[in-house]
Amino acid sequence: MTDLTGLTIAEARDKLTKKEISSIELTDAYLGAIDHANGTLNAYVAVTPDKARAMAKASDEKIGKGEAGALEGIPLGIKDLFSTEGVHTQAASHILDGFEPRYESTVTANLWADGAVMLGKLNMDEFAMGSSNETSYYGPVKNPWRKAGSNADMVPGGSSGGSAAAVAAHLCAGATATDTGGSIRQPAALTGTVGIKPTYGRCSRWGIVAFASSLDQAGPIARDVRDSAILLKSMASSDAKDTTSVDREVPDYEAAVGRSVRGLKIGIPKEYRMDGMPEEIETLWQQGIAWLKDAGAEIVDVSLPHTKYALPAYYIVAPAEASSNLARYDGVRYGLRVPGGNIAEMYENTRAAGFGREVKRRIMIGTYVLSAGYYDAYYLQAQKVRTLIKRDFETVYADGVDALLTPATPSAAFGIGDQDMAADPVKMYLNDIFTVTVNMAGLPGIAVPAGLSAAGLPLGLQLIGRPFDEETLFAAGAVIEQAAGRFRPDKWW
Amino acid sequence: MSVDADTVRRVAKLSRIALSDEDVPAMQEELNAILGFVEQLSEVDVSSVEPMTSVTPMEMKKRKDGVTDGDKAADIVANAPVSEDNFFMVPKVVE
Numbered sequence: 242m243t244d245l246t247g248l249t250i251a252e253a254r255d256k257l258t259k260k261e262i263s264s265i266e267l268t269d270a271y272l273g274a275i276d277h278a279n280g281t282l283n284a285y286v287a288v289t290p291d292k293a294r295a296m297a298k299a300s301d302e303k304i305g306k307g308e309a310g311a312l313e314g315i316p317l318g319i320k321d322l323f324s325t326e327g328v329h330t331q332a333a334s335h336i337l338d339g340f341e342p343r344y345e346s347t348v349t350a351n352l353w354a355d356g357a358v359m360l361g362k363l364n365m366d367e368f369a370m371g372s373s374n375e376t377s378y379y380g381p382v383k384n385p386w387r388k389a390g391s392n393a394d395m396v397p398g399g400s401s402g403g404s405a406a407a408v409a410a411h412l413c414a415g416a417t418a419t420d421t422g423g424s425i426r427q428p429a430a431l432t433g434t435v436g437i438k439p440t441y442g443r444c445s446r447w448g449i450v451a452f453a454s455s456l457d458q459a460g461p462i463a464r465d466v467r468d469s470a471i472l473l474k475s476m477a478s479s480d481a482k483d484t485t486s487v488d489r490e491v492p493d494y495e496a497a498v499g500r501s502v503r504g505l506k507i508g509i510p511k512e513y514r515m516d517g518m519p520e521e522i523e524t525l526w527q528q529g530i531a532w533l534k535d536a537g538a539e540i541v542d543v544s545l546p547h548t549k550y551a552l553p554a555y556y557i558v559a560p561a562e563a564s565s566n567l568a569r570y571d572g573v574r575y576g577l578r579v580p581g582g583n584i585a586e587m588y589e590n591t592r593a594a595g596f597g598r599e600v601k602r603r604i605m606i607g608t609y610v611l612s613a614g615y616y617d618a619y620y621l622q623a624q625k626v627r628t629l630i631k632r633d634f635e636t637v638y639a640d641g642v643d644a645l646l647t648p649a650t651p652s653a654a655f656g657i658g659d660q661d662m663a664a665d666p667v668k669m670y671l672n673d674i675f676t677v678t679v680n681m682a683g684l685p686g687i688a689v690p691a692g693l694s695a696a697g698l699p700l701g702l703q704l705i706g707r708p709f710d711e712e713t714l715f716a717a718g719a720v721i722e723q724a725a726g727r728f729r730p731d732k733w734w
Numbered sequence: 735m736s737v738d739a740d741t742v743r744r745v746a747k748l749s750r751i752a753l754s755d756e757d758v759p760a761m762q763e764e765l766n767a768i769l770g771f772v773e774q775l776s777e778v779d780v781s782s783v784e785p786m787t788s789v790t791p792m793e794m795k796k797r798k799d800g801v802t803d804g805d806k807a808a809d810i811v812a813n814a815p816v817s818e819d820n821f822f823m824v825p826k827v828v829e
Contacts, residue, residue, distance in 0.1 A: 343809040442790045455789055484795045553772040564749065571750070573822050578815035584825045585750070593752035601751055602764055608749045609737065609765070618735070619772070624785035626778050631786065666764055667771045683789030708790065 245270035246411040250315055250468040253414060257304055257314045264304070264314025267414075268297035268358050271316045275360065275412050281734040284407040286321055286379045287329035288361035296358040303356065312475050313356030318413035320404050321362045322369055323349050323459075324448040328359075332450040333377040334367045336595025337576040346448025347480045348417060348459045355475040360413050364403030367597045368567065369424055369452045372672035373655070373662065374402025376599040381657050384432060385410040385730040389697035392733070395654040398428030398672070404462045405432040409730060415463040415472050419449060421456045422555055423676025426688035429462050430649035430701025433690040433728035435469045435718065436462040438676075440709045441683035442487035444473075445480035453562035454485075456555075456680040465727065466689060466719045470494035473711065489709060497712035498719045503537030505717065508642040512548035513675060515651060522648045522700065525692050529646055529702045532724040533717065543642060545633040550626050551678040556670060557610050557623035558681075563600075564607025570595060602666065631682040634705075644713050647675050649701035653694040679705055687714040691725045699728050735773070736766045 245267050248256065256262045272290050279285050293316065300314035324330050324342040331337035345353070353359070366376040373396040374382040384397040385406055397406040401418035405428035408416050418425040420438035429436025437460045444459040451457065461472035474494045480486040509530060514523070534540050572578035572591030579594045581587040596604070610619035637645070651674055655662065662669045679686040684705055691702040702721055706714045737745070742762045746753035753761065788794075807820040816823040 340813050343806075343812055440790070442792070481795070481797060485790070485792075486795075487790065487792065488795075547778070550775060550778055553775050556768060556772050557775070568750075572815060573824055575813035576815070581825070584827050586752075587825055588750040589752035592750055596751065601749075602761070602768070604749050604751065605742075605745050605761070606765060606768055609741075609745045609769075612745070612748065615735075618776075621785055622775050622778075622780060623772075624787075625780035625783045626775055627786040628783050629778065629780070631789070665767060667767055670771075681789075 246274050248414070249464050250414050250471050253315055258309065260304065264297040264300040264358060265294065267314065268293050268316045271360055271413060278410055278412055278734050282383045282385065282406055282410055282412070283380055284364055284382050284403045284410065284412055285318065285361045286331070286333060286364050286403070289328055289359055292328070293358050293360050300356050300358060310354065310356030311471070312352060314358060315356070315414050316358040316360050317352060318360050318363045318404060318407045318416040319349055320401055320417050320419060321365050322419050322450045323417055324450070325349055325359065325362065329362050330450070332368045333365045333379055334595065334597070334600070335378045335577060336570045336592070340575050344448060347445035347478065347482060348449065348476045351478050352475050357475070363407055363416060366400035366402065367600050368450065368563070369400040369419055369421055370563070370599050370603055371399040372423070372427055372669055374399040375657065376597050378597060382406045383657070384654050385734065386432060386654060386698050387733065394657045395698065396431070396657050398431035398654065400424040401428050401462060405429055405434055405436070408432070408434045408462050408464060410734065415461055415468055417459060417476065418462045419457060419459050420680065421452050421559060422680050423673035425460045425462060426676045426686055426703060427650050427672055429688040430690070431654040431699065433699030433730070434462050434464060435466050435687065435689055436460065437469050437473060437687040437711065437714065438679065438685060439473060439477060439711055440685045442485050443477045443709065443711070445478060445483040445486045447480055447482040451566040453559040454566065455562060456559060466715055466722050467495060467498045469687070470498050470715045487709070492712055494711060494715055497715040500716040501537065502533060502717050502720050505538045505643045505713065506641055507533050507538045507540055507717070508543035508637055508645040509540060510543050510545045510548065510645055510647060512545050513647040515674065518651055521694055522651065525700050525702065526648050529691055529721055532721055533646065536720045538717070541642060543637045543645070545637065545678070547626065547629045547633050548678055551630050551681050552670060552674055554623040554626040554630065555677045555681060556606070557619050558627065560603040560607035561611050561620050562607070564604045564611065567600070567604055627681050630678060634682045634684060638707050643707070644717055645705040647703045647705065649675060649688040649703040651675065653696065653698035653700055675703060684708060685711045685714055687718045689718045689721045690728045691721055693728065736769060737762060
C-alpha cells in the first residue's frame with residue numbers, strides 16, 4: 242500500500258468516502274509517522290494515540306452508516322493554544338504545567354463535530370510570542386527543510402512552528418494555528434505550506450489561550466490551498482460565547498478554489514519594497530505578479546503610506562493587551578505555584594519561574610506603556626496610528642482593488658540559535674514586517690508557497706483581502722499554487 | 735524615552751514578576767531596545783485621528799442577563815495547585 246500520510250485532506254476524504262481506506266488505517270499511519278519523527282522534529286508536545294484511535298473508530302462507523310461529516314476521519318494536529326478537554330493545553334509554557342481544561346474551544350469543537358480526529362497538541366512559541374518557535378518551554382521545533390547540502394537545523398518560523406513543521410513533514414493531514422502578528426503566515430512561508438489568517442471575528446476565540454485579544458485569530462495550516470479552504474470552512478462559525486465573533490454565514494470556501502481571477506484588480510503596495518530586502522524576495526514577488534497577470538488579473542500599483550509604523554504600533558498594542566491577559570497566571574487557579582513569604586511573593590516567584598524571557602519582556606513592556614503618565618504617549622498614540630493603518634487599506638479597497646500581493650516574509654528560514662536574532666529582540670520582530678499590518682487592520686491574509694531560495698529553502702507570497710472576502714484569497718492563492726507547483730522537503734528525519 | 739534601572743524594578747513589581755538585581759541590566763537593555771524601536775511612532779501626525787477601539791465595524795453583542803451555566807465548582811478548581819472543599823487555597827492574606 243502507498244504511504245497514507247502522503248494524501249492531502251481532499252484526497253483522503255475521497256478515499257474514505259469510497260471506503261478504499263479506513264480512518265483507523267489513516268490515523269495509525271500518522272501515529273506511526275509521529276512516533277518515528279517527533280524525537281527529531283519536536284513538532285508535538287503531546288500525542289493522544291488512544292483518543293485518536295477512538296475518534297477514528299467512531300468516524301469509520303459513521304462513514305459506514307452514511308453519516309460522514311465534512312472532515313470525517315481526517316487526522317489533525319492542534320496547536321497547544323487551543324483548549325482541548327482533558328488534554329494537555331499549556332500554550333507551550335511552564336506556567337501552565339499540568340493544565341487540562343474541562344472544556345473544549347469552539348474551533349476544535351467545530352472540527353470534532355465535523356468528524357476530524359485529534360492526533361495531539363503541537364509545539365509553539367510560548368503564549369504565541371515569537372517568530373521562530375524557540376521560546377517554547379518544550380524546546381525549538383526543527384524545520385523539515387534544510388539548505389541544500391547542509392545538515393544545519395533551521396527554524397520553522399513561529400509562533401505556529403509546530404503546526405507548520407507537522408504539516409510539512411506529513412505528521413498530520415492539516416493543523417490548527419493562530420495568528421496575532423503573522424504566526425500562521427510566517428511559519429507557513431518558511432515551511433512551504435499554506436496558511437490563512439481569516440478576517441478578525443471569523444473564527445471564535447472562545448477557549449483559545451488569549452495573547453492580544455484585538456489581534457488574535459485562528460486559522461489553518463495545510464499542504465495546499467484546497468485543504469486550507471476545507472479546514473477554514475469547519476473552523477469558522479458564529480459563536481455567542483465570543484462577543485467579537487461575527488454573525489455571518491460561513492461560505493463554501495472550497496468552491497472558490499479554481500475560480501477565475503480574470504478581471505480581478507490586484508494591488509502591489511510600494512511600501513513593501515524594503516531597504517536591504519534580498520534580491521530573491523523581489524524576484525519572487527515579480528514572478529507572482531506575472532502569474533496573476535497571466536491568469537487575467539489586472540495589476541495596479543498602490544500606496545499604503547503608514548506601513549512602516551505597523552510593527553512599532555504592534556509592539557505597543559500587543560504587549561499592552563498581553564500584560565492584561567497574562568495577569569491571570571498567578572499560581573492560584575491553574576498550573577505552576579512557587580511558594581513565597583506572602584501572597585504577593587508567591588505571585589512574583591510563580592511568574593518569575595513560570596514565564597520565559599520573551600514573555601516576561603512583553604509583559605513588562607505592556608505594563609510600562611499602560612502605566613500612569615505613559616498611556617497617552619504610547620498606547621493612545623499607537624491606537625491612533627492603528628486607525629491610520631486601517632484607513633490606508635480602506636482607501637485602496639474603495640478604489641476598486643480586490644486584493645493585495647506582497648512577499649510573506651523578508652527572508653527564508655534562518656538557523657536555530659541565530660546569534661543576531663538572539664542578541665536583539667527587534668531583529669526577531671522584523672520577521673513579521675509584511676504580516677503584522679494585516680492583524681492591525683483585522684483583514685484576511687493567506688501565505689502560499691511560491692518558490693525556493695538560492696539555498697533551497699521555501700519562500701512564500703502573501704495575498705491580503707477585503708474584510709470577509711477569504712474566497713478571493715483562495716481563488717488567487719490557487720492560481721499562484723498552480724503556477725509555482727508543490728514543494729516538499731527531502732526526508733532526512 | 736528610555737527606562738533606568740529603578741523603573742525596570744518598579745515595572746517588574748507592577749507586573750508581579752520577581753527580578754533579581756543581576757537580571758536588571760539585561761532587562762533594561764532589552765526594554766530600551768524595544769522602546770527605541772517604537773519611538774518612531776511619535777513622528778506620525780495623529781491630530782484629529784480617533785484611536786481604534788474595534789477593528790471590525792460592529793457593535794458588541796450583548797446576551798440576555800440570565801443564568802446560562804453553573805454548578806461546576808469541582809470543574810473550576812480541578813486545575814488549582816492547591817484547593818480544599820472546592821475553594822482555591824492561598825497563603826494567609828489577613829492577619
